[in-house]
Amino acid sequence: MRVLHVAECFAAGVRTAMLEYIASTPMVEHIVVAADRGEPMPESCDGYRVIAMADGHLARIRQVRELCQALHPTLIHAHSSFAGVYARIGCGDVPVVYTPHCFGFERGDLSIAARRVLWMVERSLARRTAVIAACSRREAHLAQRIGASSICIPNVGRFGEGISHDVIEESRNGVSEVAFMGRITPQKDPGFALEAVRRITSLGDGRVRFEWIGDGTAADRARLEDAGVRVTGWLPAQEVAAELSKCAVYVHTAAWEGFPMAVLEASQLGLPIVARAIPALDGMPEEFLGDDPETVAAIAVQTISAPHTPGACATRWDEALSGNTRDNQRDALLTAYSQATGRATQEG
Known part of the structure; x- marks a missing residue:
């Protein structure tokens, strides 16, 4: 064929x-x-x-x-x-x-x-x-x-066998890193992400860093960087995995999707995931989905800070994606x- x-x-x-x-x-x-x-x-x-x-x-x-x-x-x-x-x-x-x-x-x-x-x-x-x-x-x-x-x-996803959540925890050195990922376009809704960043910062204890794995126009990149979000630019797959593996939670803010590859890849690496509730994510764990930046931020902070929530979150996503x-x-x-x-x- x-x-x-x-x-x-x-x-x-x-x-x-x-x-x-x-x-x-x-x-x-x-x-x-x-x-x-x-x-x-x-x-x-x-x-x-x-x-x-x-x-x-x-x-x-x-x-x-x-x-x-x-x-x-x-x-x-x-x-x-x-x-x-x-x-x-x-x-x-x-x-x-x-x-x-x-x-x-x-x-x-x-x-x-x-x-x-x-x-x-x-x-x-x-x-x-x-x-x-x-x-x-x-x-x-x-x-x-x-x-x-x-x-x-x-x-x-493209990462095959993931790494354990324990390894992710150890790599953070006491600082919670929150990751976003993809091409910086209206589809990924960087405005939604920036509002979530502001909310997470206000709700957290100050020991939070943010990064966007991907790239976009100079103006879109500057908008994120001015708000304190590090933009990595486009990276080879191995470096994407390394960046994600340092993070405490992956936050997906896209306004529309077919089905997000980034969510699959974060799950492969054992990351807890918090996502915007969109039709493409029908069937995913509802307790880790939010309709607005305020809700997404609150769930993300809870996921980072509660002792057992990160592992439970990662497990729920892994179960939901078991057919992929x-x-x-x-x-x-x-x-x-x-x-x-x-x-x-x-x-x-």
């Missing part, structure tokens, strides 16, 4: 999720056509090869069509909204598996009118989609609402791919 992955947003969580899909299915030949979004490209290309994506929307649709003619992929796996458009228009008779990694009409930074347009676009393109490979129960539910066949593909395994991901992906090619054969 040869899979052509199309990714306009080959960055941050989408890239991590894609590379884990590839790692989970070594029996498949993977070819990635991707755009450089100004972030470091993967350190290696083990198990796949990369083709640079053309510039411009029409050129990218044309490129997908030409690659299908030249490479004869078994199917296309499109990742995120723009790539979903390119793939489903340019695919010809090649079946398309589509992972939105959060549908565009879920974006809270767009007007209601724009979101309605995106809804109509997705509904229209559902007819050209063999399977939506949803990364969460929320995404699978939305796929059904737009009339598409769907299967849930659990995301998995490599084996489950591989089986679900192969089922989606088989379903897509089977459907294409039947329609043909």
